[in-house]
Amino acid sequence: MRVLFTVSGWRSHYFPMVPLGWALQAAGHEVRVVCAASETPHVAAAGLVPVPILSGTEQLVHARWVNAVQARRGKWPYPTPPPHPETGAEVRDLDEIDLTAVTARLRSAGVAAAKRSADNVVAFARSWRPGLVVHDPISFEGPLVGRVLDVPSINHLWGPVGPEEMVLAFAGLDETAGIHDLVQFDDEYVLNRPLTDALARYGLPDTAPEPGYVLDPCPVSTEPGLVSAVRLPIRYLPYNGPGELPDWLPEPDRGRPRICVIWGNSSRQIFGDRALAVPAVVRALTDTAAEVVVAANAADLRDLGPLPPNVRPLENVPLHLVLPRCDLVVHHGGAGSAMTSLAGGVPQLVISHGFDQHVIARRIEAAGAGRSIAGHVANENDIRKASLEILADPAYLRNTARVCRELRERPAPSEVVGVLEELARRRTTTTSGKS
Numbered sequence: 001m002r003v004l005f006t007v008s009g010w011r012s013h014y015f016p017m018v019p020l021g022w023a024l025q026a027a028g029h030e031v032r033v034v035c036a037a038s039e040t041p042h043v044a045a046a047g048l049v050p051v052p053i054l055s056g057t058e059q060l061v062h063a064r065w066v067n068a069v070q071a072r073r074g075k076w077p078y079p080t081p082p083p084h085p086e087t088g089a090e091v092r093d094l095d096e097i098d099l100t101a102v103t104a105r106l107r108s109a110g111v112a113a114a115k116r117s118a119d120n121v122v123a124f125a126r127s128w129r130p131g132l133v134v135h136d137p138i139s140f141e142g143p144l145v146g147r148v149l150d151v152p153s154i155n156h157l158w159g160p161v162g163p164e165e166m167v168l169a170f171a172g173l174d175e176t177a178g179i180h181d182l183v184q185f186d187d188e189y190v191l192n193r194p195l196t197d198a199l200a201r202y203g204l205p206d207t208a209p210e211p212g213y214v215l216d217p218c219p220v221s222t223e224p225g226l227v228s229a230v231r232l233p234i235r236y237l238p239y240n241g242p243g244e245l246p247d248w249l250p251e252p253d254r255g256r257p258r259i260c261v262i263w264g265n266s267s268r269q270i271f272g273d274r275a276l277a278v279p280a281v282v283r284a285l286t287d288t289a290a291e292v293v294v295a296a297n298a299a300d301l302r303d304l305g306p307l308p309p310n311v312r313p314l315e316n317v318p319l320h321l322v323l324p325r326c327d328l329v330v331h332h333g334g335a336g337s338a339m340t341s342l343a344g345g346v347p348q349l350v351i352s353h354g355f356d357q358h359v360i361a362r363r364i365e366a367a368g369a370g371r372s373i374a375g376h377v378a379n380e381n382d383i384r385k386a387s388l389e390i391l392a393d394p395a396y397l398r399n400t401a402r403v404c405r406e407l408r409e410r411p412a413p414s415e416v417v418g419v420l421e422e423l424a425r426r427r428t429t430t431t432s433g434k435s
Contacts, residue, residue: 002030115201162227169359258328338360
């Protein structure tokens with residue numbers, strides 16, 4: 001069987017799909033990953049075959065644009081404006097952003113790029129003829145290929161955020177918003193509707209003829225709700241990219257807690273310098289008895305300046321090698337950080353700023369596997385207090401261990417391969433029966 005993966009331009013969005021790619025290849029199936037050129041080295045390093053034919057609005061630009069829209073609507077919680085959507089530069093006044101002109105430019109570029117991506121992926125799929133498509137939640141190309149070729153198209157979640165929640169989150173709304181809010185947002189501010197437009201050009205209706213399938217890697221306690229799709233459970237196996245474990249990071253001293261502070265590459269670029277909570281976290285934990293390990297990119301680590309004796313930097317080390325050796329993880333609410341922490345059985349303190357981060361933070365807290373603080377109100381006292389309380393209360397560790405067991409009880413990717421084979425076989429049989 002040939003299986004086509006289609007992925008968006010953020011590694012954390014498709015890294016959860018990598019173990020499934022390995023399992024499919026180990027079972028003798030061919031896998032190709034349709035991606036943007038920027039993702040080619042990362043897909044190849046994961047042992048999968050990239051097909052770099054996609055283009056589109058740069059996702060950091062799109063996220064900053066949503067923040068600017070929300071600020072214009074009075075729904076930006078910070079005292080200073082968001083960064084400029086196109087440049088990422090800090091602005092002193094919201095009027096420095098000509099949102100009408102920015103939107104027009106981004107819409108024009110986005111429509112053209114989406115058309116190129118759609119036509120490229122359909123041409124490749126018609127030539128390669130996959131029997132199954134797997135895509136991340138914001139890759140429109142996967143559902144498009146599924147509809148054009150009439151093969152199963154399966155949405156692989158990257159964390160505890162459902163498809164409908166994803167739409168709301170990436171519109172800058174949350175699950176308390178009604179459909180009127182989403183429609184109003186679409187009418188006024190949506191850049192483009194790539195799937196709807198592409199389906200129309202290929203003569204297909206906008207509405208799918210049957211409910212879709214969702215590969216859900218989340219433990220039961222953090223499962224997102226699904227409105228109509230069929231849930232296919234799959235075990236989350238952490239893949240955070242290649243790398244080595246430093247010699248200086250042995251098993252922790254059980255007489256001294258180890259706290260890992262993680263900050264993703266995108267938060268600061270989307271929300272501005274205000275979203276880099278690492279300095280506040282480091283200051284909050286400096287005079288505690290804990291050993292603090294800061295995992296961040298080179299620029300963020302450099303901006304921290306000289307570090308206290310109990311704090312050590314960690315750059316380009318896969319999280320799944322680090323987190324099981326920790327007692328607490330403090331992070332920004334990214335799905336990769338949250339899911340890898342659950343897989344490692346480590347309680348979490350989530351400092352979330354926007355989009356799906358808030359949804360993920362609430363799910364972790366509701367499962368009893370950690371606490372959360374909204375980024376716009378987080379301060380050193382609250383961070384220190386919450387961290388020490390999590391370390392002191394054994395209930396967080398017990399709950400996290402329970403959720404970790406739930407995760408391990410889900411079928412491994414190798415077990416899910418048979419389910420996917422059957423879906424493809426049934427569709428082939430049905431299609432043959434119609435001809």
